[in-house]
Amino acid sequence: MILPHDSTHGAPVASNLELIRKYAVPGPRYTSYPPANRFHEDLDSVDLDSALAVDNADPNRPLSLYFHLPFCESRCWYCGCTTIITRRYDWADAYLAELKREIDLVARRINHERLVEQLHFGGGTPTFFSPETPRELGRTIHANFSFTPDAELSIEIDPRCVTPEHVEVLAEMGINRASLGIQDTNLKVQEAIHRVQSMDLNRLAVETLRQAGIKDINFDLIYGLPCQTGETVSQTIEDVLTLEPDRLSVFSYAHVPWIKPAQRIFDQRGQMPDAEAKLTIFGVIRGQLLKQGFVDIGLDHFARPTDALAVALREGTLHRNFQGYSTKAGASLYGFGISSISSTEEVYWQNPKSLATYREALREGRLPVEKGYRLTAEDRRRRELIMKIMCERGLDFGRIDAERGGSVAVDCAEALAALRPMEEDGLVEIDATGLRVLPRGEPLIRVVAMAFDQTLVEQGRAHALSV
Numbered sequence: 013m014i015l016p017h018d019s020t021h022g023a024p025v026a027s028n029l030e031l032i033r034k035y036a037v038p039g040p041r042y043t044s045y046p047p048a049n050r051f052h053e054d055l056d057s058v059d060l061d062s063a064l065a066v067d068n069a070d071p072n073r074p075l076s077l078y079f080h081l082p083f084c085e086s087r088c089w090y091c092g093c094t095t096i097i098t099r100r101y102d103w104a105d106a107y108l109a110e111l112k113r114e115i116d117l118v119a120r121r122i123n124h125e126r127l128v129e130q131l132h133f134g135g136g137t138p139t140f141f142s143p144e145t146p147r148e149l150g151r152t153i154h155a156n157f158s159f160t161p162d163a164e165l166s167i168e169i170d171p172r173c174v175t176p177e178h179v180e181v182l183a184e185m186g187i188n189r190a191s192l193g194i195q196d197t198n199l200k201v202q203e204a205i206h207r208v209q210s211m212d213l214n215r216l217a218v219e220t221l222r223q224a225g226i227k228d229i230n231f232d233l234i235y236g237l238p239c240q241t242g243e244t245v246s247q248t249i250e251d252v253l254t255l256e257p258d259r260l261s262v263f264s265y266a267h268v269p270w271i272k273p274a275q276r277i278f279d280q281r282g283q284m285p286d287a288e289a290k291l292t293i294f295g296v297i298r299g300q301l302l303k304q305g306f307v308d309i310g311l312d313h314f315a316r317p318t319d320a321l322a323v324a325l326r327e328g329t330l331h332r333n334f335q336g337y338s339t340k341a342g343a344s345l346y347g348f349g350i351s352s353i354s355s356t357e358e359v360y361w362q363n364p365k366s367l368a369t370y371r372e373a374l375r376e377g378r379l380p381v382e383k384g385y386r387l388t389a390e391d392r393r394r395r396e397l398i399m400k401i402m403c404e405r406g407l408d409f410g411r412i413d414a415e416r417g418g419s420v421a422v423d424c425a426e427a428l429a430a431l432r433p434m435e436e437d438g439l440v441e442i443d444a445t446g447l448r449v450l451p452r453g454e455p456l457i458r459v460v461a462m463a464f465d466q467t468l469v470e471q472g473r474a475h476a477l478s479v
Contacts, residue, residue: 035434036287039462041311042402043334044360045395046467048353051362051383058359058384064121067344067356071125076333076340077157079111079149080349082136082367085173088207089274090195090237092266094351094365095136104141107349107367112152113374114348119156122346129160130340133167140170143177150185164189164340168232171217172209179224189228190221191261196237196244197251204238204283211251218255231257235293236265238283242296249300259315260306261336262297264290298455310402310457313337330403337403357392360385394466397424401461406448427463434460 040047067073082096083104096103131153138146159165166189167182182190194214195207202208218229231252235245252260267284269275278284285293298308306314307322313336315321324330324339331341334353347354351365361384364370373380387395397420400407409420421428421444428447434440439453440460449460462468 034437035456035459037459037462039458039468040465042398042458042461043332043336044353044355045398045465046385046387046391048360048362050467051360051385053383055381055384058361058386060359060361060379060381060384061121063356063359063386066358068121068123068126071123073126074130074160074340074343075122075126075128075157076130076335076338076343076345077128077132077153078335078345078347078352078354079131079133080136080347080352080363081107081133081138081141082350083107083140084135084137084170085140086206087274088195088205089277090205090207090234090265091274092268092272093136096367101140101142104145108141108145108149110371110374111149111348114380115152115156117374117377117379118346118348122157124158126158127160127163128157129163129343130335130338131159131163131165132335134335135168135170137170137173138167139174139178143175143181146178146185147181150181159186166191166228166230168193169217169221171213174217174220176220179220179226183224183226187226189230190226191230191232192217193232194248194252195232195234196240197248198239198244201237201239201244204278204281214252215255229255229257230259230261231255233260233262233297234265235262235297236267236285236290238278238281238285240285240293241289242292245293246296246300249297253304258319259313259321260301262294262301262312262314264294264312308454309337310405310454311337325403328404332399332402358387360387390466394464397464398461401447401449401464402457405454405457407446409444409446424464430463431460 080094082094084095084097085099087095087097133146163186165185165187167187168191170193192214194209195205196202197211197214199208221227221229233248233252267275267278269279294312301314302308305317307317307325309315309321309325309330313321320339321330321337329339329341331338333343333345334347334355335345344357345353345355347363350363350367350370353360353362361381363380364373364382369382370380393416396416397407397412400412407420412420428442431440431442431447434453434456435442439450439456441448441450447460449457453460
């Protein structure tokens with residue numbers, strides 16, 4: 013659900029309750045266009061080998077690498093990620109060997125003049141592994157890829173299971189940004205979601221990272237969790253700001269018990285905030301962060317004004333990919349491990365979510381690809397428009413027309429017409445020069461982008477904005 017808020021004060025107002033009824037419709041997060049639900053198993057039509065050859069013809073095109081490390085000791089009931097719950101730590105060694113095979117298969121297809129400018133370890137819990145495992149993985153990565161001097165190397169960390177030995181290895185690997193999963197600091201909420209994590213643990217993890225030289229710190233929070241109220245999240249924000257993070261990702265909890273059965277327990281207990289309570293909760297969070305000087309980057313992401321994301325937003329160089337908002341535009345993304353997604357200008361492809369299927373492909377010497385999508389010329393055109401809206405908060409018709417020819421105003425007349433109700437509500441501004449998302453409309457930015465999404469038109473949902 014997309015929750016609108018007053019852009020000045022961050023608090024819900026009566027008119028915004030009308031807006032939520034009018035505009036809050038399910039929609040993609042646009043980490044890609046077309047979104048991942050359009051991927052299919054007809055890999056012949058994707059023609060990945062050809063796409064990789066084209067992608068690697070340019071030695072100056074940068075690389076972004078993602079490694080999915082899926083293991084966790086216990087299940088957090090809210091989690092929607094692809095995870096493997098186990099205490100079999102020997103599985104980590106087997107998985108490391110498989111990642112090495114995949115790295116080798118991919119590296120053979122990469123132009124080795126290309127440089128990596130971004131790397132991210134996601135999970136699961138990357139610090140589930142013993143310290144030696146990331147050290148060995150780091151050696152393999154550096155043996156196969158070269159990095160720019162200012163590359164961003166980041167990792168997701170669970171403060172409950174990170175040790176000084178882990179942090180020492182991460183610093184040796186060149187990790188310079190860490191994203192800590194906190195979610196909420198209220199004990200009642202933590203017990204409800206099966207993730208008890210004290211502020212002492214959070215503080216110790218942050219101090220250990222900074223002492224090791226890993227000074228760029230992000231926190232992940234979630235709103236809409238059971239037992240949350242405006243008062244509890246207000247305290248959570250106060251707590252986490254004492255740790256002085258550079259960025260905060262404040263994700264909306266996605267309740268999908270038909271996909272993640274563990275979430276059914278929330279329905280059984282009746283502890284979930286309703287839509288209006290969720291609106292209030294996010295309004296409190298957003299208001300506090302804006303008051304403390306954080307910049308609303310978009311889609312529930314906030315950063316200090318001096319952070320690279322905030323600078324990129326101001327300078328019009330913000331980018332978006334499967335890892336979310338990024339300052340690294342123009343890079344091809346190569347993902348490794350189960351469920352990981354990769355992308356070039358022409359194609360997207362995804363690894364299997366099943367560990368057994370992933371292993372089988374590697375044993376046979378094949379890239380472990382299960383689904384993919386080859387973009388059409390129209391897909392690429394619409395991707396450009398949607399990403400400009402998501403990253404630049406509007407469309408400059410003159411600049412776009414000069415860059416690619418044609419007329420945005422003419423070609424996208426239907427989409428612009430669909431946005432007229434939002435214009436009347438003061439959320440966007442449309443004239444002969446372009447489309448601009450106004451401050452009040454920023455929390456609804458992906459609703460604006462949805463007007464240009466041809467996949468929604470094909471699904472018969474183009475009418476959603478005017479309902």
